[in-house]
Amino acid sequence: MADLVSFSTALRERSRTAHSGSEGAGFMSDLMRGKGTRDDYVALVAQHWFIYEALEAAASTFAADPVAAPFISEKLTRLPALEADLAYLIGDDWRERITPVPTTERYVARIREVQDDAWAGGFVAHHYTRYLGDLSGGQFIGKLMARQFELGSNGIGFYVFDEIADPAAFKDVYREQLDAAPWDAAEAERVIDEVLLAYQFNTDLFVDLAAVKAEASVADTATVA
Known part of the structure; x- marks a missing residue:
């Protein structure tokens, strides 16, 4: 009899291509390559704020849900860090100066x-993604952005998890919780499909950001001309 594949393993394998595609999107690839x-x-930080504002509001709703609750931890909360990052990067009026791109609105x-x-x-699918x-990878991105833009410890709080001493161990426990979730085959498939949708949102977000950047460049060129 073939070995049974755990849900977390199936999820990782099924989403591998989508994950790689998201990371390789032009906007993010350029940012990572300097x-x-x-x-x-x-x-990018601004778009993250809109996404995590929705995700962490949802976490409050699901905090008492027997399936979702094991995955929710205050150690993961990102919204306060994002708001501090935006205040540093943009200024105290950052809320009035950021808008969601179309993909973020759909996300x-x-x-x-x-x-x-x-x-x-x-x-859980969106939480996991x-x-x-x-x-x-976020840990590496934070250090890279700090170095590229000489931010020091400012403006990268989103990537810093002070309350998680061992990210690898935390992720192992998270995957064990995925494997323990009481999903039948049909529901497991739905969850995987939702993870793939979340990765597609991430990829499309980078496409939107690249388009906004290109439009701004054209506008700047027209102004100079």
Whole structure:
């Protein structure tokens, strides 16, 4: 008999290509390779605020849900750090100076739809996609942005998890919780599909940010001309 594949393993394998595609999107690739600007980084932080505002509002709704609750931890909360980052990067009036790009609006709408439907599996899918990514590649991104834009410890709080001493161990426990979730085969498939949707939102977000940057460049050129 073939060995049974755990849900967390199946999820990781099924989403591997989508994850790689998100990381390789042009906007993010340029930022990681030193071809982006400080404004590009600020634009990304701003979009993160809208996404995590929705995700962490949903976490409050699901805090008492028996399926979703094990995944929710204050150690993961990112909104206060994002707000501190934006205040440093933009100024105290940052709320009036940021707007969501179209993909962010769709992303947020989907998270709120999952929340309104009280679909615990859908919430876990978005929770997993964001926070485990933050605890993985996000750690490297934060250090890279700090070095590229000479931020020091300022403006990168989003990537700093002071309350999680061992991210690898934390992720191992998280995957054990995924494997313990009481989902039948059909629900497990729905959750994986939602994770793939979340990764697609991430990829499309980078496409939107690249488009906004290109439009701004054209406008600047026209102004100079």
